[in-house]
Amino acid sequence: MGQGNKTQTGVNEFILLGLSSDWGTQVFLFVLILAMYLVTIVGNFLILLLIRLDSRLHTPMYFFLSVLSLVDLCYTNSFAPQMLAHLLSVQKSIPFMSCVLQLYISLSLGGSEFFLLGAMAYDRYVAVCHPLHYTVIMHGGLCLGLAAGCLVVGFVNSLMQTIITFRLPLCHNVINHFACEILAVLRLACVDISFNKVMVAISGFLLIMLPFSLVLFSYGRIVAAVLHLRSSQGRSKAFGTCASHLTVVCMCFGATIFTYLRPRSASSVEEEKTVALVYAVVAPMLNPLIYSLRNKEVMAALHKVLEKFRGKG
Secondary structure (H helix, E strand, O other), X not given: OOOOOOOHHHOOEEEEOOOOOOXXXXXXHXXXXXXXXXXXXXXXXXXHHHHHHOXXXXXXXXXXXXXXXXXXXXXHHOOHHHHHHHHOOOOOEEEHHHHHHHHHHHHHHHHHHHHHHHHXXXXXXXXXXXXXXXXXXXXXXXXXXXXXXXXXXXXXXXHHHHXXXXXXXXXXXXXXXXXXXXXXXXXXXXXXXXHHHHHHHHHHHHHHHHHHHHHHHHHHHHHHHHHOOOOHHHHHHHHHHHHHHHHHHHHXXXXXXXXXXXXXXXXXXXXXXXXXXXXXXXXXXXXXXXXHHOOHHHHHHHHHHHHHHHHHX
16 A cells, blocks of 8 residues: 655655456456557547548648647557556556656646647638638648647646646555546645645636637537528538537547536545546547548548559559
8 A cells, every 4th residue: 555654755656546456347448448549549540641641631620630639649648558557467556757757748738639629629610600711811820830839838737737746745655546647646645735726726727618618619600600501501511520529529628627627526536537538548549530430531531542552452
């Protein structure tokens, strides 16, 4: 168990309790998570490859999608390999500095993804509401600036949160989670963490609710514009273009709002782990499936690449 009364400077490693202590359950979870992890790697890599190879996908919408796929790849790799190894291990330990790095990377990429979803919503708003000026407004410089800004905000916020979290004195080193997640690490502190809770709440509001508000505003304007279209075919096409993005938005924002912006309770720890698992493993796996299966342009690009390989074969 934990190393009682040891402070942060005396902790060399952390012990992760993981998702379950039952061996049969751990084996089942290993097979399930491994399958989802492989689908995540293949799916997101395929999205990146298709966007790179097909010139028809060299548009702002697919630029943001490629950045999202890259973020998802890095995010799931910060959790999944360690989780898989621990599911088949008796001792689920992680070195102190590896825990710090994992927390920093996961917070950085998670925060960046929220703002990327906001940028993607703005892109769809411009495409639907200002189609004649779309290429002028969403020029290359703006797209690069928005993507870079999303990453910078995520990494700066994460640096602040990581520093103030690991400066706390820690009473023990047993983390009731499958990874070094900020709320789980804060529970190890020997001192009052009211300031940290306030900072997490402020950070959650800025990184979750601000882009979520942008998404709601963008899609509110989109719905209003689409409903004024005379052509039912035009309305169907406009809604179809946005449906995939809305599915991803509901999944990502719903999971994080449930975890970070709801009242705490003693029974919420296991629920937090379940929701974190959805966001860390399930969401990165579903994103490429949602965007590819519901997107005719991506499927056309895939067929084109497959035809080339068949022709060479």
